[in-house]
Amino acid sequence: MSNGLRARQASGGDMEKERETLQAWKERVGQELDRVVAFWMEHSHDQEHGGFFTCLSREGRVYDDLKYVWLQGRQVWMYCRLYRTFQRFHHSQLLNAAKAGGEFLLRYARLAPPGKKCAFVLTRDGRPVKVQRTIFSECFYTMAMNELWRATGEVRYQTEAVEMMDQIVHWVREDASGLGRPQLQGAPTAEPMAVPMMLLNLVEQLGEADEELAGKYTELGDWCARRILQHVQRDGQAVLENVSEDGKELSGCLGRQQNPGHALEAGWFLLRHCIRKGDPELRAHVVDKFLLLPFRSGWDPDHGGLFYFQDADDFCPTQLEWAMKLWWPHSEAMIAFLMGYSESGDPVLLRLFYQVAEYTFRQFRDPEYGEWFGYLSREGKVALSIKGGPFKGCFHVPRCLAMCEELLGALLS
């Protein structure tokens, strides 16, 4: 993992300066991780019903008590991960909150057990409010259960994770009818990049230090990587969010849609895949197409920051928020560039990490109340003061900070 420093063509003095910069960033992300985790621990735990409040104002006030299943699963996952892998987070308060969140999911997430379909959002006490006809609630449920097993050793969590994974794979690769989407004659058989991305993420999650499951999912991981790579279109000049199942560009806005932050996230998922495979050729391709290309097209030359949506033919996107700067594309970009540098040693990637991290820490952090703002205007002003909401919980920010702390530690060691 310390290819980066070794590969630098730099004098001893430069190298020393680089070490200091890396060390300073390591301390900065570590301290920020502490503050962010403290925010969620202080404001988000539902002591009565278990699970987490995620609709939190700037100051941490609960402005809605709905429980979004994606965010419940993600927070359980995050807490367990921190508990397992960071000495300073290895304390019972974090683990107990994760367990209470996991029990809430076990009891309430599924709409009609033993059926596997999960709700998208639940009331505070666990009654279903909305369902999405996608796989994502179930994916975050799986991530939560697998981490809970790793953190507690309780096998029932792992059983739940593996059974849900089998169901998800069935929906994606064999028969999607259980998701309840109507078959419409004019609907294109579009593949959103999120689907193979999410599955690849689960393959890594379930296969971690688990030879049996890693083996079981090898072919699936390769399939996911191939499907993600199919989203590189137009002679390698664009990553498109939606393509046909056989890898062709789709017509209209749907086909031309780009999401630079999402491509960068896919980039680091693929980098991890390359590490597992030991495939430096694929790694170079991924760096080129999923890191450098989306950054070039997606970084706002006027105000900094990554645009949320773009159109591959430079039409104006129809998403009202297309030019806003959202927190998660930036946290994903930080991970992607730092991981890319760690693996390749290419100093261009380290400079991009610094560029993104400086923008991100300057614009998104809230030094007053902790956690990050999620939604800035194109110019970088806070557009929504919320710290959490239906799509922002305890996940992208701490995952980014924890992974960057680890990557920086490895580079420095």
Add this chain to the structure above:
Amino acid sequence: MSNGLRARQASGGDMEKERETLQAWKERVGQELDRVVAFWMEHSHDQEHGGFFTCLSREGRVYDDLKYVWLQGRQVWMYCRLYRTFQRFHHSQLLNAAKAGGEFLLRYARLAPPGKKCAFVLTRDGRPVKVQRTIFSECFYTMAMNELWRATGEVRYQTEAVEMMDQIVHWVREDASGLGRPQLQGAPTAEPMAVPMMLLNLVEQLGEADEELAGKYTELGDWCARRILQHVQRDGQAVLENVSEDGKELSGCLGRQQNPGHALEAGWFLLRHCIRKGDPELRAHVVDKFLLLPFRSGWDPDHGGLFYFQDADDFCPTQLEWAMKLWWPHSEAMIAFLMGYSESGDPVLLRLFYQVAEYTFRQFRDPEYGEWFGYLSREGKVALSIKGGPFKGCFHVPRCLAMCEELLGALLS
């Protein structure tokens, strides 16, 4: 309709000046209406399949050829209305385009005829792409068919309109199961204000100069008005977008959601109801709660313009576009204030009309390519350069301009 000028407590000189201002606005909106209609006639007609392209760039280029059923129905309605009620639009080009749009809807809008459920969006050649589990595609279908009947005299259109109306009323008042929404234990039985608003609009549309249908729908119109009035909550201090079916505030963000432009639109729907009923007491209530109150809370004191969403407890809304300035709340506000003034003669309402109209003409018009921009930033900069898209077609702008031209004409006569 000329209560306004009669009621002004003004000297002869002031009155003359007021007339001049009104006359200038009448000319301004009339000329703008011509330019807007010209934009749609030039760029939106699909000569091959019938119906309309609505995904149009700033210059009028088609950037997607999907056909959104709301917007197909609205454009048919608008063209017929202009053809019927404005001498200068009484030409065959407009009527033929409306008929081609109507035939496209008749042939393709319904998913499984004789079932009434319509698609939300179709391919250019009419294959269904998406369905919404709401009544709105069907409502705009009904508006289109009723106006087509009025414009052409062909009874088959009216049969279609009345049968669809019966179906919509059945879904709203008797049994919504045909819409396909899942029954979930935690889902609140929320009434979005749009539902009784849309129905009240249809009651007016179908009952216009039609004693039989006006009589048939009298009770329904009263029911709609009562249901809309139930959205005035918190001792008359807020219009809330969603309430329970028995008129109670709902919990969380859903319950606290406000949309000032939507309240203003409901305001003029209710003013028309008051005119039909001859009910000046209700009119005063409507002016107070649906015109003045949303304007006071919704007008941005810093940059002008109406916010899109607000939270009744002043939490930050979770909609990313909450502070953006959209075209349609402003066109609805122009109608509401001018109609309110016409009916009540209250000069406060006329001043508000001028304030909104000046902001709107200054910020939304595109003097270069015609039509209006739809989406501005909080500060009033063009955020999306599109002239049409999935939710913006040939409707709110020309409806506003046509109604204002008529209202101003009546005030001046």
